[in-house]
Each structure stands twice: as structure tokens, then as C-alpha cells.
Amino acid sequence: GEKEGEERGGTKGAVLFTVYCFLLLGFCWWLGGVINREGWLEGGGIRGERGGGRRTEDKTYRVEVSLEDVFNEQILSFEGERIEVCDECHGMGVIHSNPPSCPACQGRGVQYRTVKLGPYQSFKTEERCSACHGTGTHPEYICPKCHGHRHIRKRVQHTVPIPAGLEHGQVVVLEGESDEYVDHESGDVRVVLLLKRHRYFDKDGDNLVTNMTVPLKEALLGFAKTIKHLDGSTVDVQSTDITGPGDELLVKGMGLPKEGGGRGDLRVRVRVDYQKNRIFSQQQKQELVVLLADGK
Ligand SMILES: [Zn+2]
Ligand SMILES: [Zn+2]
Missing domain, CATH: 2.60.260.20 (Urease metallochaperone UreE, N-terminal domain)
Structure with missing residues (x-):
């Protein structure tokens, strides 16, 4: 009676264990699929994309x-x-359609070496085959340009x-x-x-803005000047009237290329040099009072 019960329990345990194993295997298989699909096992520089x-x-x-x-x-x-894909071997890595395998590593690409630690202890190491650069191909058939790596850095x-x-x-x-x-x-x-940033020109959308300083006399009486533009050409700017500080002179079509074609404008912002260290005599001041009198 009791012995039989124990035996049945043992069988039940074995069945459960088998079920667990299958579940675990199933999970591993699923995980492997996910890893593969996401391209996690691939080297850097490559990523998978949906759609194949x-x-x-x-x-x-x-x-x-x-x-x-x-x-x-x-x-x-x-x-x-x-x-880039090697242009010598067209990405094949070899210069023959069916090359023989490397005699040094029997085509495995790796060489095994036994390291002895003592009289009874030893272990095997795995190294990239130096004869074939780890490609497994007979050295004489490896592409000399990419050394079998199929790609070159340029x-x-x-x-x-x-x-x-x-x-x-x-x-x-x-x-x-x-x-x-x-x-x-x-x-x-x-x-x-x-x-x-440019030393003399600022960008404002498609327009260019630059500054120009004129002496007070020219600000009052007008001027004709030239500006050296960004292509080395000269642009004429002139004023026949009074120009105040901060006034802008517009040169149409001399700005930056616009997205839909054409060009923006060049805006020349005027600064006035008042020559503040200049001293007027009493005589000159009286003349200025007359000249600048209201209503004149
Ligand atoms: Zn080899
Ligand atoms: Zn090559």
C-alpha cells in the first residue's frame, strides 16, 4: 500500500519535471526568435528593419x-x-568561387592550443587562426584587399x-x-x-543686415558710399537727405537666396559719428543757430 503510493508520487514528479523542461525549452526558443528578429546578435552598425x-x-x-x-x-x-563592400572581391572575401579551406585550421577559422597547468591539469584555448585571419579559407585565396573581411574602411x-x-x-x-x-x-x-557668425553681416531671415558709420556732415548733407559684399563685389549706397542714427537704407535683391527663388534684401543700418571732440567757435555756433532755426 504505502510503497506503491510513494512510487506513484515519484512518477508524478518526473512527469511534472518533463513538463517544466518543455516549457523552458519553449521559452528559450521564443526568446531566440525575438533576439534574432531584433538583430541583437549582429555586430555594431547594423540594425534590423521590419519588412525583411x-x-x-x-x-x-x-x-x-x-x-x-x-x-x-x-x-x-x-x-x-x-x-564599403570590397571592390576587389565584390564582398566575397575570396578571389575564387570555391576556394579550398585553410590547412592551418582545417577551415574552422580558429586554432586550439592546449595549455598545461601541471602534470594532471590542462585546458584548451581557442584563438583566431592567424594564417587565414579567421576566415577559414586557404590564405592564397583570400582577397588581398580586404583580407577576407568583405568590407573595407575608406x-x-x-x-x-x-x-x-x-x-x-x-x-x-x-x-x-x-x-x-x-x-x-x-x-x-x-x-x-x-x-x-560673420564679422560684418548678420542674417535676418533671407535678408542681410550690415552697419555703416557716416560722419555728422554726411548724415546731414547726404553721401555716396560703397560696401564690399559677400561675393567681393561692391554695392553702392547713397543718401541725398538727412540720415538719422539707426536709419536703414534698403538695397533690394542683394540678400540671401530664398527658398522659392530670388533673393532677400540688404539692409544698411546707419550709425552717425558726431565727432564729439570737435569744438565750435562762438561765430560757428551762431551760424549753426541760424541754419538749424525752427521752420527753416
Ligand atoms: Zn585558418
Ligand atoms: Zn575583398
């Missing part, structure tokens, strides 16, 4: 732009680093046309110019354009 296709990571560069470059609608150029030149209507911090996307991997779509290079 894989894409390399986007890269971001911050590039300074001068106001001259914006005004002159220049095309910027900057250097970056890019991983310095590349990216070019960015400065967009009209550029704002500080604006991002220009260069599609597909990020790293290139075998069986991957290339990600984008994002260029953050940072506008450098």
Missing part, C-alpha cells in the same frame, strides 16, 4: 557654413569615413549643396551615403549645417 530588408545605421555630421558660402550658393564638401568625400533659405541647424539628408554592407541597404548621412 536590413539597413546600416544613419550617421550624423555637423558642418560649419560661412555666410559667404550661403550667399554664393556654394556646394560644401567634407570628408568622412565609410565602410575616407570619402561627401558633398552638400547649401539649400536656399538655410537656417542655422538645418539638416540635409544624403540618402544612402552611410556605411555599405553586403546584403544591406545603406543608411543616410545627416548633415547638420551650422551657420558661422
